[in-house]
Structures are given as structure tokens and as C-alpha cells.
Amino acid sequence: MTAAAPSSLLRTLAPPAAIGLPVLALLIVLPQVIGVYQTQLLAYGLVMAVAALGFNLLLGYTGLLSFGHSAYFGLGAYTVAFLARDLGIHSMELYILIGLPVSALVSALLGYVCVRHTRIFFGILTLALSQVLWSLALKLFWVTGGTDGLRVPRPTLLAGTLNFAGSGGYPRFINSYYYYCLAVFVICVIVMWVIVHSPFGKALQAIRDNETRARFLGLRVRRFRWIAFLISGTVTALAGILWVPLNGLTTPEVLYWPFSGEIVFATILGGFRTFAGPLVGGIAFNYIKTYAVASTEYWQLLLGVVLVVMVMTLPSGIVGAVSTLAAKLRRKREA
Numbered sequence: 001m002t003a004a005a006p007s008s009l010l011r012t013l014a015p016p017a018a019i020g021l022p023v024l025a026l027l028i029v030l031p032q033v034i035g036v037y038q039t040q041l042l043a044y045g046l047v048m049a050v051a052a053l054g055f056n057l058l059l060g061y062t063g064l065l066s067f068g069h070s071a072y073f074g075l076g077a078y079t080v081a082f083l084a085r086d087l088g089i090h091s092m093e094l095y096i097l098i099g100l101p102v103s104a105l106v107s108a109l110l111g112y113v114c115v116r117h118t119r120i121f122f123g124i125l126t127l128a129l130s131q132v133l134w135s136l137a138l139k140l141f142w143v144t145g146g147t148d149g150l151r152v153p154r155p156t157l158l159a160g161t162l163n164f165a166g167s168g169g170y171p172r173f174i175n176s177y178y179y180y181c182l183a184v185f186v187i188c189v190i191v192m193w194v195i196v197h198s199p200f201g202k203a204l205q206a207i208r209d210n211e212t213r214a215r216f217l218g219l220r221v222r223r224f225r226w227i228a229f230l231i232s233g234t235v236t237a238l239a240g241i242l243w244v245p246l247n248g249l250t251t252p253e254v255l256y257w258p259f260s261g262e263i264v265f266a267t268i269l270g271g272f273r274t275f276a277g278p279l280v281g282g283i284a285f286n287y288i289k290t291y292a293v294a295s296t297e298y299w300q301l302l303l304g305v306v307l308v309v310m311v312m313t314l315p316s317g318i319v320g321a322v323s324t325l326a327a328k329l330r331r332k333r334e335a
Contacts, residue, residue: 019276024186031178036171040246041290042283043178046185047242049282052266053192054235059264060272061196062228063208064115067123068130069263071110072233074255075103076240078137081150081250092155092180092245099241100234107233108226115225118211127257134255149251152244173245181242188235189279195231196275204228236263262289265307271317280319 031039051073058064079099083089089098114125137144144150154164154173157180164173195201207214207221215221244250253259262285269288270281288306292299314321 020189027182028179031175036174039178040174041286043174043181043246044243044290045283045286046178046181047239047246047282048263048266048286049279050185050188050242051236051239051263052270052278052282052285053188054232054239055263056267056272056278057192057196057204057228057232057235059267060274060277061201061204061208062225064118064225064229065123065264066114066126066232067257067260067264068126068128069233069236070255070257070259071126071130071133072103072107072236073240073243073259073263074133074137074250074252075106076237077244077250077254078144078150079103079237080241080244081152084152084155085150090153090155091160092157093159095155095241095244096184096238100238103237103240104230104234107237108230111226111229111233115222115229127260130255130260131257134252134257137252137255144252145250147251149249151249152247154248155245177245181246184238184242188238192235193275200224200227265303268307269310269317271320273316274319274323277317277319281317284318 027042030042034042051069054072055066055069058066076099079102080095083095083098089095110126110129114122114129117125138146141147154169156163157176162176164170164176196204203214203219203224206217207219207224211221240254243254266281266285267278268281269285270279271277289299289303292302292306296302310317316324
């Protein structure tokens with residue numbers, strides 16, 4: 001029994017590793033052949049992919065649609081801004097080490113309230129709580145800077161080993177920070193893969209598929225949902241922490257409900273019923289939004305049209321459509 005377990009684990013990891021390792025190699029090489037601007041865009045895409053990955057633990061695996069995940073993204077961003085302004089901290093590692101517990105605490109408190117409800121009531125409650133945080137950030141301008149926001153200087157990386165002060169610091173920072181984001185991205189993917197394929201992850205899927213049966217099996221549904229909410233909010237907050245040094249400015253816009261819609265958009269774009277969907281959707285959405293903003297002042301309308309077309313033509317998202325096409329081709333070859 002114990003000898004069969006490692007072989008079973010290897011069989012489970014083989015398909016994603018066969019796809020993931022070449023993609024990782026490509027992501028490592030890309031900054032060497034593209035410019036600084038494209039590297040920065042790709043780093044933004046990795047950050048959005050982390051946010052979508054955290055969000056999808058609720059939507060794809062627990063069956064709860066949150067309209068307020070901008071609250072946790074913004075919470076991570078403002079934590080970094082306060083640490084930089086009030087405590088003079090400029091270390092990326094300290095941002096993460098301090099920001100994650102703060103975000104986890106707030107996610108636990110808000111999640112305890114939200115998971116007492118399901119379906120549309122859950123979605124409206126998450127939206128309302130995120131709007132409360134947005135209102136506080138907007139009105140308490142003497143603390144948050146209001147619409148002007150809070151500036152965050154470029155942090156040091158690897159415990160001060162990499163410093164980007166002086167001339168030429170910006171391109172060096174973008175290239176180094178891209179690999180920093182890529183490393184965090186890979187860690188998040190591995191950790192989330194372990195979570196969703198663990199007994200805990202299988203229990204979440206059972207609750208999503210049939211809550212009544214899960215209760216009869218003895219699962220404490222509300223507790224499982226609360227833990228999923230806690231993990232989801234913390235991972236999304238980590239994306240907010242990574243986003244601030246790239247953007248250089250934290251404003252209440254990251255707490256506003258349209259930003260929650262962008263996280264939902266990215267997840268649905270890639271395919272929320274698959275593990276890789278939010279990863280692909282996060283990167284793809286970042287490029288779609290960037291070029292939409294650059295091409296027209298009605299970019300929100302353009303994004304809405306893209307979403308409607310995607311839902312009508314590819315209801316399972318990009319990854320789901322590719323998986324379906326690959327399965328059809330495989331069946332044809334076998335026939």
C-alpha cells in the first residue's frame with residue numbers, strides 16, 4: 001500500500017509537469033528576448049494570475065461566487081503602502097511576512113460572516129463588505145491619501161541583496177522583480193495544486209457538487225467554506241502585495257467593485273472549472289485590458305463584448321476549450 005502511493009502520486013503529477021515545465025522554461029527565457037515594457041506587462045500578468053488562482057479556490061472548487069475579492073487585493077496593497085510610509089520598511093520579504101498575517105486575519109473575520117450564506121446572498125455580502133473598505137479608503141484621506149493614493153518606492157529584494165537606487169535602477173528592478181514574481185507564482189501554483197488535490201480539496205468539491213450529501217457524510221460544510229475563504233483571501237492579498245512595487249502607487253481603485261469584476265473576468269476567461277484556467281486567464285486578461293485601454297476610450301465596453309463573446313463561444317474558457325479540442329483529436333487518432 002505504501003509502495004503504491006508514490007507511484008500513484010507520480011502518475012498524478014506527470015501530466016501537469018509535462019506541460020508546466022516547458023511553460024516555466026519559456027517564462028524564464030522570455031525577459032531575455034523581450035523589452036523592459038513587455039517584461040513589466042508579463043509581471044503584471046503573473047500577479048493577476050495569482051489573484052485569479054486564489055479567487056478560483058472559492059468559485060471553481062467551493063462553488064461560491066465572490067464579488068468582493070478586490071477587498072483582499074487592496075488590503076495587501078495598502079498594507080505595503082502603510083509599512084513603507086509609516087515604518088520606513090523597504091524590504092519585499094518584510095512586506096510579505098507582515099502583509100500575509102494581516103490579510104489572513106481580515107479574511108478570517110470577513111469570511112466568518114460571509115460563509116453563513118450561499119448563492120446570491122454570499123455574493124452580495126462580499127460585495128457590500130468590499131464597498132465598506134473602499135469607502136473607508138476614500139473618505140479617510142488623511143490616512144490613505146484619498147484619491148491621490150500612497151506612493152511606494154522600489155523595495156529591496158532578497159534581504160537587501162538587490163538594491164535599485166541610482167541611475168539605471170528602473171530596468172534592473174523590472175527584470176529582477178519579474179523573476180521574483182515568477183518564483184512566488186510558482187510557489188503559489190504548487191501550494192494550491194497540493195490543496196485542491198488533498199482530501200480537503202476533494203471535500204470542497206463534494207460540498208460544491210452536493211451540499212446535502214456532504215452534510216450526510218459528516219462534513220462540517222461551514223467550516224470547510226470558511227477555511228477556503230481564508231486561503232482564497234490570503235492568496236489574493238499576496239497578489240496585491242506583489243502588485244504595489246510594480247505600480248508604485250496604491251489608490252482606492254483597487255478596492256472598488258469593478259476590480260473584483262476584473263478578477264472574476266480573468267478567472268472565467270481562462271476557465272474556472274480547470275486548475276490552469278485562472279493562470280492562463282490572468283495573463284491573457286492583463287494583455288487584453290492593456291491593449292484595450294491603449295486602443296479606445298471605451299475600453300470597458302470592449303472588455304464587456306469580449307466577455308460576452310467568450311461566454312457564448314467558449315463557455316468553459318480558454319483552457320477548457322483547448323482541453324476539449326485535444327480530447328476530440330485524441331479520440332480521432334485512437335479511432
